[in-house]
Amino acid sequence: MADIKKHDTPMVDELKSGPWPSFVDDIYSYAEKHQKQACFDLMGQLELSYKHKETHWKHGGIVGVFGYGGGVIGRYSDQQDKFPAIWAFHTIRVNQPASKWYHSSALRKLCDMWDHRGSGMLNTHGSTGDLVLLGTVTEQLEPIFYDLTHQMNMDLGGSGSNLRTPSCCVGKARCEWSCIDTQALTYDLTMTYQDELHRPAFPYKFKFKISGCPNDCVAAIARADLSIIGTWIDDIRIDQEAVRAYVGGELKPNAGAHSDRDWGPFDIQKEVIDLCPTQCMYWDEKEKKLYINNKECNRCMHCINVMPEALRPGTDTGATILMGAKAPILEGAQLSTVIVPFMRLEPPYDNLKELIEKTWDFWMENGKNRERLGELIQRVGLNRFIVDVLGLKPIPQHVREPRSNPYVFWKEEEVEGGWQRDVAEFRKRHPA
Template sequence: MYEWKLNEIVDNDLCASCGTCAIVCPNNIVVFEDGPKLKEECLRKGHGMCYDICPRVSSGGYQIRIRGDFKEKEEYYYGKGDIEGQNGGVVSTFLKYLLENKKIDGAIVVGDECWKPVSLIIQNPEDIEKSAKSKYAISILDALRKAGEIGIERVAVVGLPCQISGLRKLQYFPYLAKYDGELGKNGKILKLPKIQYLIGLFCNKKFKQRSIEEILEKNNLNMEDIEKFDIKKDKFVITTYNNEKYSIPLEDIEYCEGCNVCRDFDAQMADISVGCAGSPENYSTVIIRTKKGEDIKNAIELKEGVNIEFIEKMRKLKMDRFKREIERRRNSGEKISYYWITDYGGVGKRADNTYFIRIRAKPGGWYSTEEINEIINTSKRYNGKIKITNRGAFEIHCIDPYYVEELVLELNKRNFITGSEGPLVRAILACPGGGNCSSGLIDTSELGVIIDERFKEYPAPYKFKIAISGCPNKCVRPQIHDIGIVGVKYPETNENCNGCGRCADVCKVEAIDVRGETSYTNYNSCIGCGKCIRACPNEGRDIKEEGYMIYVGGKSGREIIDGISMKLMDIEGIINLIDKVLKVYTKYAQKPQRERLGAVMHRIGTGKFLEEVKLLMDGDV
């Protein structure tokens, strides 16, 4: 056996048998025989894309959901297609629609050779019907790899929940793994088609092909005799072409061991989920999860009235089996991968293999005494330690992975958001601001709340940091943030000035010159701190201009870059600017999780970047 990092999943019966690892290997050395294994030595011993893509290593669910255009509330329907297929032929009819309307160039489905599942590429709509049967044995979607090799660019993929999870990770791989893909021995990244639609199938468990063949042999049946397989309640139903039916108890059929640690009955990462549960006989339930999934409404007449309670029951049955297996493994000391932890934001692994949970900082870092007590008491209950980050967030550290999900859900119930980690808009850093600090010119907390309501956990190519400084002292370093905001107040002299010089005394940048009975401001030096206005004993200084000065494209860390300063804006302008900067940043970013805003601006040209932002702000694009 070759050394392979994924053996920690495969050898511990955690493997979902989804086959994603075999699809993405650039050297094509992962083979699938009742499970994945290496057929020759891997130079990096599996420390690459096969491991990072595995849905049993991590789900990547949180980052996927904030990027995947998922609907706030799923839509439940049932329907029947115009192609004969398992439970109404809904999937086949939808695929035919997508092909006929040129929305995809090919469909990746599971067909069969004498009921042995094989992965197929279908480009001709008329060929769809040939694959229109449910396959209950383990299969992988390796035709996706072949589709890339022959130049197919856009595909729809039909798969089981585990396969959908792996392929969703593939769609957003750079955001999850922080690199574009693994280089093969030829120095290139494997070319795969763009997945336009993911269609998930309801699944309780996957049976081993060998076990199905043994069942048939016991009943003196050949694969060639079988018209269809089906699952009815707790029976595996075999129907022959002679219309003979055989009902086999499900417990008599060996299934994939990794199914015990699966908690997804209805492919919750799919654009559309389809299955017979919850719908009338010969119909299929259709769950629309994304805006893209709504396209199925153009292909099939959908009806309301799905038995959602029954679907919830099936979900619970699978979740209960999952919980029993995790508890059994915990008690026996067997490996648990805790892949589902990444369904939640703000969760990270520590060097000692325990976890931390980051609570997204309140805007400006303000907390009530009650909120702090709740965080402290919650941490105590889970034997955690508390760290306060430099952005004012609380992190609860040293948490046993077994309790991470429970802790996150408890925090959510107490109205704390876990997050502010990864490629998204981070918690806003702000100084105390006006009303709290004697130098503050603006209410930083109020502005922080407005920005946070609009951009909280908003996806970005890389971390995106915003800072608000109440005055030009810039205590929170706004100039080295992706977006920096500074409250400013510029003075002008009025007729009450008598040249007493008090304004010059308080000016720290020596921008004021007193000549005779009046004072003059050098606006090339003035930073707009407003101190001279407040300090004048004669009310001899008025506000010439006030508002928010903006910096765009700054950063700190390995490389320190000062942002580009912009003209003064009001709050509405700031929201518009942030929105358009994020859009242009996303458009031009080539290396997710590696390229900060300032780097993208430098690469394409700061002038070009800001001009495009301006056009979007003005509504000219």
């Protein structure tokens, strides 16, 4: 084995002095144990970046595996003479299983392969969703892809202007609130849209994120171009005996999460009723009974989270479909907008796929380069997108707030000849 060259990294080492575990500790301990020159060179280049106050990574063109346009993010050092072990430091995204369930043997195989063919460093899991293999050279890309697909039954995830790897919460596997089978839906969408996932053809990235209930544990409403949120359309189920047990102190609210309550005994009025965003709940102190006006409920989940043994989602379940969330890249950050308040989701999910494909067709034809779906909706207008593109009927759930100006706008074809017909009809009914 060649001699390992270590670098002097005083500024990087400062990161080890904080109260929390540091990535610097992790990388150095791994590098020492496995004698990985790439890890030492990585820390050396990071020190240089701190000193120069600029990055020393560059993108030297497209790099990937044969037949795929995504999954590999090319990265090269512009300090190759100083740090030759990271002349290339490509990142590989691995398509995670639904809900990120792994068998330990699969992870061991993956780690052994990556120790052999890459830097040994990986990320499970970051904000991209995928399992990310950090740092390898161009010559190893095809062997890595072969090992992943043929030895481990895994695939590359999405990168670039394509469908990114669909992501979901644990769903019905572990969560009693899940209204849809998030894992089945994620797997189906992943397998259906393989071409969109691996071969970039969109104006920019597109993300599916799926949460089984309105608690939205994967933050789909904040991060996904198409957010799928499990919900119910019937009434919240109420166990009145359990409600009384919460009020009487026999059951701990929030499933006992705040066992050190220092604000006194549970107060259903202050902690549930008064915090309901639509004020659709009423506690009758005399009857000791909880009433819910379910037509006004907006499924915020607060009451269910506070009193989980007393309240449960309804049994007539489906999903709310929202579109347009994004981080602040070109325009500011935005949350997704309700497009379909309630959609039933059963395999093969044809109703959802029809909506997805209508959206993609319009976006690919009209979207500007690096324009996310939410920005396109803002540009063309929500009303045009809902009515003309998706063919949906406008409903109150699409309105964020009342109109703030008195003008009414009409389509040209509605105006053309319209007022003449109205005048003629008026004169017919009211002859001079």
